[in-house]
Amino acid sequence: MAELIIYGIVLGSIISLGAIGLSLVYGIIRFANFAHGDFLTAGAYIALFLVTGVFSWIGIPDNTFGALSFGWQMVIAFPVSMAVVGCVAIALDRILYRKLRQKRSGAVMLAMSSLGAAFIIRMIILIIWGADSLFYRPGLMRPALELPLGIKIRPDQILILLIVFFLVGLLHLFLQNTKMGKAMRATADNMELALISGINTERIIIWTWGIGGALAAAGGILYGIDVQLHPYMGWNFLIPLFAATILGTIGNIYGALIGGLTIGIAQQVSTAFLLPTYKLAVAFIIMILILLIRPKGIFGKD
Amino acid sequence: MEIGGIIAYLVSLAIMAGIYAVFCLGLNIQWGYTGLFNIGIAGFFCIGAYVSALITTPKPTGMYAHYVQQIFGLNLPFIFGLLGAAIACGIIAFLIGIPTLKLGEDYLAIATLGIAETFRLIFNNEHWLANGPRGLMGLPQPFQGLVDPKHYNYIYLIIIVIIMVVIYLSIERAIRSPWGRVLRAVREDEVSAGMSGKDIFRFKMQSLVFGAMVMGIGGALYAHYTKAISPDVFTPLYGTFIIWVMLMAGGSGNNKGAILGAYAVWGIWIGAKFMTDFLPYTLKARAPYIRFLLVMILLEIILIYRPQGLLGEEKKVSKLIE
Secondary structure: OHHHHHHHHHHHHHHHHHHHHHHHHHHHOOOOOOOHHHHHHHHHHHHHHHHHHHHHHHOOOOOEOOOOOOEHHHHHHHHHHHHHHHHHHHHHHHHHHHHHHHOOOOHHHHHHHHHHHHHHHHHHHHHHHOOOOEOOOOOOOOOOEEEHHHEEEOHHHHHHHHHHHHHHHHHHHHHHHOHHHHHHHHHHHOHHHHHHOOOOHHHHHHHHHHHHHHHHHHHHHHHHHHOOEOOOHHHHHHHHHHHHHHHOOOOOHHHHHHHHHHHHHHHHHHOOOOOHHHHHHHHHHHHHHHHHHOOOOOOOOO | OOHHHHHHHHHHHHHHHHHHHHHHHHHHHHHHHOOOOOOOHHHHHHHHHHHHHHHHOEOOOOOHHHHOOEOOOEOOOHHHHHHHHHHHHHHHHHHHHHHHOOOOHHHHHHHHHHHHHHHHHHHHHOHHHHOHHHOEOOOOOOOHHHOOHHHHHHHHHHHHHHHHHHHHHHHHHHHOOHHHHHHHHHHHOHHHHHHOOOOHHHHHHHHHHHHHHHHHHHHHHHHHHHOOEOHHHOOHHHHHHHHHHHHHHHOOOOHHHHHHHHHHHHHHHHHHHHHHOOOOHHHHOOHHHHHHHHHHHHHHHHHHHOOOOOOOOOOOOOOOOO
16 A cells, blocks of 8 residues: 555656646636647657657667666656647647637637647657557666565656656746746736736746646656556546646646645555556546535635 | 449448437537537447447347346337437436536536546446447347348438437427527626526536437437447547537537538548548558548637638527517
């Protein structure tokens, strides 16, 4: 059980990365971005393209760091993929969502457009890579470390946790200390007031997409390192992402962090009683319970 | 292919498009007239198909029971399958509506999406329920013995058209009634509809349940057409999004548009299949993805440039008013 909780924290931290971005977009741009799960997939596959394609070709060595399952190639691919997916998210906004905003289409039209974008991303991945599961480094499973209470954890998983908390810390500093971060919080809090105070919302929207896309990409790569890559991996994250976002109150990034960890732990612990394929259903049931008991989430003001 | 073969092929296309048209009509009640954002059509598709299959097939006995497990099998006629499918979907829609319809419109979307994925998981994993991933086979077809099995599709096409027309007329009738006017009022402006003393939640719930029942009938029609169902049919792509593209293309809020959209998009979908046959060999295995990519790009273009679809909504509710 203790082991499942630890694995749940690892999974939950990955969900949190996605949920934070989703929550920011939901809170600031005001629509449910159904393409967010596929941002995770896109990030994972762009890193795969760099690691297995480009970097071997230009001759970056592919030896690994000590007990970890990746090396310099991944260290470079990680931020590059984050930046690319950030740009993809911004580009989707410029091509699709901004046009809909200008036409004053409702939030539902935007959500539907994002659903279309989700499938466009996934179909491109399926066309290029096919429908099979892939790995960054096929074959070897690194030996696990033995912790007290009989917990086995792989060094990769410890690093995943460190990376997630580093990224969340970075985002915290950005939101608390920079002018753009403060403007973003203000917009999420009260859009009308932010507009009156002369905040340039189009710039905020660009930053929001960039950050949301980059964090999702990071989540996707980390999941790829921990488990595997699959064209539907992001789609299977979509319900847990929404559950985490709603649980932690839409627009609240600390709530999204807590929500993500809660959902991740619940999903992993459920495998002790249920088939692992039901993980998605577990996230869904939790979401329905939140909607029934406390629809505004744990930090919601009534 | 000689003429007879071409006609038979066209009939099979018309049947499939007709089944999709039933789904479009169901979605049109929810989205077109009430503004309910249901993106879990595949869930109702799945439930409708399975419930009808369980009602119309006998429970396997003897040796056969070792290979096929199903929770019950009533061996009743086709019409009971349709009714059962509609009732089951109505109940599920009611249960989803309770936690979501009082909240913002996105919540219903997320919940319907979740329910569709959950049902697919359940039917895939619970072998005792409906034979797990292998699904159910040998579903009966109405008026089966009447003609040579080779020509059976003509009869099924007639059945589909009759059911489609009945559903079309009943929705048209309902939408032009005072009840239908309230639905549109709810869609356009919830607050003022509420201020006029309308119970928003109740009307939304009625629309959600009505639409879901129509979708259940669509699922049953599909099951008895293919005679075999398994959980992998009810994916978000084939079960939900192609139907959305059909309704958006045809014109949401217009029942004729819903039917037109189903036939037009199904035509494009099949046409694209012929086009992808010309692809180089390496890409052929990925042809379905290329076709879906094109359909999704079509959706984005419609959303931006022609959100009202081919036929827009008819705002006039009565011939008697100008």
